[in-house]
Every structure is written in structure tokens, then in C-alpha cells.
Amino acid sequence: MKKIIITIDGYSSCGKSTLAKALAAQLNYVFIDSGAMYRAITLYFLRNHIDWNNPSEVKNAIENITLEFSYNKENGSCEMFLNDENVEWLIRDMLVAENVSEVAAVKEVREFAIAEQRKMGKGKGIVMDGRDIGSTVFPKAEFKIFLIADPAIRVERRFREMLEKNPNITIDEVKANLEMRDYIDSNREFSPLRKAKDAVELDNSNLTIEDQMKIALKLAKGKIQD
Numbered sequence: 439m440k441k442i443i444i445t446i447d448g449y450s451s452c453g454k455s456t457l458a459k460a461l462a463a464q465l466n467y468v469f470i471d472s473g474a475m476y477r478a479i480t481l482y483f484l485r486n487h488i489d490w491n492n493p494s495e496v497k498n499a500i501e502n503i504t505l506e507f508s509y510n511k512e513n514g515s516c517e518m519f520l521n522d523e524n525v526e527w528l529i530r531d532m533l534v535a536e537n538v539s540e541v542a543a544v545k546e547v548r549e550f551a552i553a554e555q556r557k558m559g560k561g562k563g564i565v566m567d568g569r570d571i572g573s574t575v576f577p578k579a580e581f582k583i584f585l586i587a588d589p590a591i592r593v594e595r596r597f598r599e600m601l602e603k604n605p606n607i608t609i610d611e612v613k614a615n616l617e618m619r620d621y622i623d624s625n626r627e628f629s630p631l632r633k634a635k636d637a638v639e640l641d642n643s644n645l646t647i648e649d650q651m652k653i654a655l656k657l658a659k660g661k662i663q664d
Contacts, residue, residue, distance in 0.1 A: 441467075446585055448586055458471070472575070476547070532611075540560045552575050600612055640654065
């Protein structure tokens with residue numbers, strides 16, 4: 439059976455990673471979380487006090503960054519490694535979330551990440567989620583999904599997720615963070631969040647994880663068998 443590239447784009451907390459992981463597992467494909475790459479870069483910048491508005495600082499910093507995904511057999515997930523350090527949990531911190539959209543909007547950062555992502559997709563057989571995967575990273579991908587959900591539902595999802603790591607967080611903080619990220623992602627100059635013209639729009643506001651998986655899997659198999 440032929441291998442294809444599957445892209446899943448959409449706004450924050452639409453469940454892109456959840457769907458991408460499940461779809462990759464069902465198809466025996468590799469799941470690549472592009473958002474984790476931008477989060478890892480953001481973590482490096484924060485740790486090293488890099489001014490991401492300074493092109494020379496950004497250029498020098500990028501030269502010292504290596505990003506890799508490693509499969510964890512215990513929990514069946516791919517985890518993000520930054521310069522050989524497992525940062526999977528660290529990159530989910532609220533401080534990273536508050537800054538990742540700004541860092542990801544930097545042209546040099548985006549070019550670096552896109553080049554890395556394209557290397558990962560050379561052999562096909564991948565499911566990659568993000569903001570610009572179907573529109574910019576893999577514009578010729580065989581199957582593209584643009585995932586959407588009601589904003590209030592997205593806020594509630596992210597709040598439940600963040601509450602496990604930060605019991606003091608408020609839903610208003612989460613709402614403000616999502617609105618800020620949506621605005622920056624959609625309005626950045628280089629490779630903004632856009633639905634690719636040939637992407638299938640999937641609204642999962644009222645779908646269970648299992649229901650959206652069934653829909654996506656049926657469509658993916660159809661593309662693979664074409």
C-alpha cells in the first residue's frame with residue numbers, strides 16, 4: 439500500500455495532536471507534532487534570554503539548536519528532544535504557551551522549522567499537525583484536514599488540560615492566551631494560519647474523539663487507495 443503525507447491544521451486546542459496521533463497509529467504512520475518544535479525553540483530562547491526581535495541573535499541561536507523526536511515505548515508517544523534533552527513536559531508550560539506564537543511568527547524561526555519538517559516528510563508515511571503544514575510545509579500533501587471547533591469549547595478543552603499542570607490557572611487566562619495566539623497565528627507576515635484550498639474542513643465541536651477519528655480514517659484510506 440502506498441504511503442502518503444497527511445496534514446492536520448487548525449487553531450489552538452482544536453484537538454489536532456489528538457487526531458494526528460490516533461490517525462498515525464491506525465495507519466502505522468509516523469506522527470510529527472510541529473507545534474512541539476516551535477515550543478522547544480521558544481523554551482531555548484527563554485532559557486538563554488534570546489531577543490527574538492533581534493535577527494542576529496535569532497540566527498546565532500538557531501545554529502545551536504537541534505530538534506529530534508524519540509519514540510517512548512512505555513506510553514507509545516513521540517517525545518520532543520531539544521539538544522538531546524527530553525523537554526516534552528517543559529514545553530507544555532504556560533510561560534512557553536504565552537510566547538510560542540510570537541517566536542513562531544519570526545521568519546528565521548519558521549524557515550528553520552519548515553526545513554526540518556520537510557526533511558522528516560521525505561519518505562512520506564507521516565501525519566503532521568500544525569498551523570501551516572498543508573498550506574506551506576507540504577502544499578502537495580495527498581490528504582489535508584483543517585480542524586475547527588467552537589471557541590468556547592476550545593477554551594474549555596485547554597483549561598482542563600492546563601489545570602492538571604497548573605491548579606491555579608483561571609479560565610479567563612486560558613481564554614486570553616488562546617485569543618492572543620489565534621490573532622498572532624492568523625496575522626503573522628510569514629506563513630500565517632490559513633486553510634489550504636484543497637483541505638477538508640472538519641468541525642469537531644460536537645464530535646467525540648472516536649467519531650472524528652472514524653471520519654478522518656475513512657477519508658485517509660480513500661486517499662491512500664486512490
